[in-house]
Amino acid sequence: MYPLLRVDLNKIEHNSKVIAERCAAKGIKMMGVTKSFCALPEVAQAMVDGGAEYLADSRIENLQKFQDIDVPKILIRLPMNSKLDKVVKYADVSLNSELKTIRALSDEAKKQNKVHKIILMADLGDLREGVLPGDIMATVEEILKCGGVQMIGLGVNLTCYGGVVPSTDNLGELGKLATEIEEKYGIELEIVSGGNSSSYFLVENDTMPDKVNNLRMGEILVLGRETAFGNKVKGTYEDAFTFHGEIIEVKEKDSVPKGEIGMDAFGNKPTFVDKGKMRRAIVAVGRQDVNPEGLTPHDDKIEILGASSDHLLLNITESEKEYNVGDIMSFNVDYGALLELSTSQYVDKKCVK
């Protein structure tokens, strides 16, 4: 049924295999991050089939969806104190930066007769989550006193809020901190996690600091794109996910609305360029499901004019194809569009092989 978000599982598996192999060649294990597609279990499985050794998501509800896949499950958003029982139950490992939460996790884990594993996050400049470098040692010391948690790693997240690009400097600092912790406290850190898809270019350049042995990969696996510079990754597919919508009107109309121009459905005052008469199509999907700027029509002669809550307006004048009511129009999606379409309950999801 339409609107439809379609996933080619072979392409996801292929992308995962390509990236996992290139990472493995540099001693790096890959976590497959599933949040962009709301953790559809078939897609998560395709990531594992391709070589992801862990599955990771920012939401505990998503981790619950693939409990039967036999890899460690990582919660990559700092846990909420109100959901720690579920964190201990459904996540094998969580990323953490707050001692209050870590102590409460430890208590909860003891209650469930478990040891919950944690990766401590360091903030190396991006100003999202993480303990500042100067506070790391004191934090580790306190973590080691908690019987219910085991610190198995150190991690960093970059290029998410501040747009800070991963480098041999900041990831070198991560490695140095990890070595310092290991030497000072006599523990082994199994995971030194050097970030997300934006760190991949250091693997290709062969400039990833040695101590980094883990990356958390989301966008690069689903859209074949590294995210430090937005470059396409050679040998991967960018169209594993595609969007398909149904045409509900095709008519020749003016390009400029008639009458006084007030506000559009979202409170903005629109402006128009007069291009004369246009052949226009309406697809049954709207801003309630997706921001139209994140869609790219497969037919490159088609122009997206805009969208209201549930109508997507297209200029099809230049297209060589004859579009009719009931026809399906296909689009590539960007990361934002993928998130939104995955989340919309009005959009059907279909996995194909």
Ligand SMILES: *Cc1c(COP(=O)(O)O)cnc(C)c1O
């Ligand atoms: C979303 C997220 C990732 C994955 O990011 P991509 O850019 O999709 O690879 C990794 N780590 C954390 C902490 C995240 O929140």
